[in-house]
Amino acid sequence: MAPVKVYAPNMSTAAARVLLCLEEVGAEYEQVPINFATGEHKSPAHLARNPFGQVPALEDGDLMLFESRAIGRYVLRKFKSPGADLLHEDNLAESAMVNVWLEVEAQQYDKVMSLIFYQLIVIPVFYGGKTDEKVVAENLEKLCKVLDVYEARLSKSKYLAGDFLSFADISHIPLTHFFMSSPHASVFDARPHVKAWWESLASRPSYKKVTAAMSSK
Numbered sequence: 001m002a003p004v005k006v007y008a009p010n011m012s013t014a015a016a017r018v019l020l021c022l023e024e025v026g027a028e029y030e031q032v033p034i035n036f037a038t039g040e041h042k043s044p045a046h047l048a049r050n051p052f053g054q055v056p057a058l059e060d061g062d063l064m065l066f067e068s069r070a071i072g073r074y075v076l077r078k079f080k081s082p083g084a085d086l087l088h089e090d091n092l093a094e095s096a097m098v099n100v101w102l103e104v105e106a107q108q109y110d111k112v113m114s115l116i117f118y119q120l121i122v123i124p125v126f127y128g129g130k131t132d133e134k135v136v137a138e139n140l141e142k143l144c145k146v147l148d149v150y151e152a153r154l155s156k157s158k159y160l161a162g163d164f165l166s167f168a169d170i171s172h173i174p175l176t177h178f179f180m181s182s183p184h185a186s187v188f189d190a191r192p193h194v195k196a197w198w199e200s201l202a203s204r205p206s207y208k209k210v211t212a213a214m215s216s217k
């Protein structure tokens with residue numbers, strides 16, 4: 001069987017979500033680079049993969065998918081094994097909790113983290129612009145409120161959906177990885193359960209492999 005193809009540059013946080021899933025389940029895959037500098041993500045060839053001109057896209061035979069969380073679910077279902085079950089779909093209540101916390105990640109966490117990421121990394125590194133500290137401060141305040149909810153949750157269970165690692169946890173890795181090397185990482189230190197949760201995620205081989213590639217370009 002031909003390996004699945006992931007169309008994405010290394011630096012993409014949404015693509016990293018998919019690569020983390022592939023690593024977690026030990027799937028064979030090929031990463032096909034997309035060059036943002038030349039606008040390749042807006043080319044007709046890539047628009048045929050993702051009509052919004054974004055990355056990632058995943059190709060598996062005749063199937064072409066976009067949206068990293070949908071791709072992640074597909075990968076985790078397709079390559080699920082007894083040692084790598086990150087959706088817990090055999091258990092109705094557990095899978096419902098995975099979905100709850102995946103929604104929290106997308107609707108609460110990602111919303112504020114991506115604005116902070118944009119200001120701290122994208123504007124200065126890719127556009128040579130100046131970070132708007134007011135936007136950072138406003139969103140840090142919102143992030144702290146979200147993290148307070150996480151702290152309460154993680155004082156009751158080791159991971160977000162329960163005492164098992166799930167896609168809900170993994171999905172937080174890409175943006176958090178960048179945030180933790182920012183001057184604002186101390187908001188995690190102030191919340192011991194959130195900090196321990198993050199340390200356990202950051203010790204995973206999948207984290208080390210995918211984030212090393214993200215930082216390489």
Ligand SMILES: N[C@@H](CCC(=O)N[C@@H](CS)C(=O)NCC(=O)O)C(=O)O
Nearest residue numbers: 012013014053054055056067068069
């Ligand atoms: N909701 C999408 C977001 C994808 C996304 O924003 N990708 C960024 C890179 S991380 C991108 O392609 N940006 C270029 C653009 O929007 O033109 C997903 O999760 O896949």
